Amino acid sequence: MKRLFFALLLAPLSVFASGDELHLDHANIDPHDAISIQRGARTFVNYCLTCHSASSMRYNRLTDLGLTEQQIKENLLFASEKVGDPMTISASRKDQKQWFGAEPPDLSVVARSRGTDWLYTYLRTFYRDEKRPSGWNNLAFPNVGMPHVLWQLQGIQVLKTESEEHEGHKSEHKKLVLGHPGSLSAIEYDKLTRDLVNYLSYMAEPEKARRxxxxxxxxxxxxxxxxxxxxxxxxxxxxxx
Ligand code: HEC
Structure with a gap:
């Protein structure tokens, strides 16, 4: 009787574990690390702002992080003219929908809607998929419209499915392996994405550290x-x- 009780108690857990749930990696960001947020801002402006806007973020807000207006002008202002401008883009939403099959959403508050662990996992789980129009797919966002814009840094990952038989139960594990190395090592790429997520989190709530x-x-x-x-x-x- 006691055994049955425990078996029933644990039943939902074992069902959960064998499901196709994605394990999210912990982003481990530090909102007080202004240098990390600055590095993230740079990656964001260089790699993300071509498609995504962040319209509730003004460039000169970055003076909060210890950057001078001159530094912002010299290092970050590619898509805009004035440091007081919001982070907007010039491509039209309609064109983008045609190019990618989906509109790239504004990323001002994405860290709040998706959570930082999800973002950290998302940016690290793109893999090659010839069946997709962009040639890319993603473990955290299946059939995503976004191509892997950081592939030259991370390299090209491919999906391997391993099936395992354990006491008569068949289970499948999805695993990403690096088919072609990028310019960064895995550790360096994790650091780059951590800084980027730190920046996205800062953008969603610039007052967090001060609060x-x-x-x-x-x-x-x-x-x-x-x-x-x-x-x-x-x-x-x-x-x-
Ligand atoms: C070439 C254009 C392009 C670039 C560059 C780009 N993205 Fe995207 N992104 C997209 C598109 C299109 C979608 C919508 C995908 C969909 O809905 O299928 C998207 C979706 C996302 C999402 C999911 C948003 C949500 O909540 O649904 C996140 C997060 C994201 N992008 C982050 C980034 C980051 C960070 C960068 C810079 C490293 C970046 N993107 C660069 C096109 C782009």
Whole structure:
């Protein structure tokens, strides 16, 4: 009876584990690491802003990260003229829909809608698929319209399906292997995507790092305030008995 109880308790878990769930890798980003966010901003402007806009982000907001307007002008301003401009693109949405079969969405708040672990996994799981019009597919976003724009850095991954038989149960594992190396090693590519995700996360919530600092200050202030308030209370109630 006890055994049956445990078997029932664990049943949904084993079903879940054998399903085709994608395991998300942890992005492990640090919102206080301004240098990492700066590197991510550079990758974003170079590789993503050709198709995606980030219209709620203005270039000069990056001065928050310790960049001067001159640095922004020299290193990041390719798609725009003025540092006060939002990150928009010139291609029309309609054209893009025709080219890729889907519109590249605005990425201003994608880190909030998708989550940083999903983004980190997505950017690292593109693989070659001749059946797709773009020649690429993705484990986190099956049949995605986006081509793998970072392939020269990561290299070309191919999908291998391994089937395994365990106690009469057949299971299939999808695995990506590097068929053709890119200009970066796997560790360097992970770092590049981590910085990029750090930037996407910053863009979705530029105040995040500052807000947690403010939180600490506020709590400290409340703690200090407790002393005079307590003394005041004692003073008020001293004659009431
Ligand atoms: C050549 C054009 C192009 C470039 C360059 C490009 N993308 Fe995309 N991206 C697309 C298209 C098209 C889609 C929509 C895919 C779909 O819906 O099938 C997309 C979708 C996405 C999505 C999924 C959004 C969602 O929530 O559905 C993310 C995230 C994304 N792109 C991130 C990036 C990042 C980061 C870069 C830079 C490294 C980048 N993209 C560069 C075309 C592009």
């Amino acid at each position: 947690s600092q403010i939180g600490v200050v506020v709590l400290f202030f409340l703690l200090l305030l407790l002393v005079p308030v307590w003394l005041l209370k004692k003073e008020y109630w001293k004659n009431v008995h």
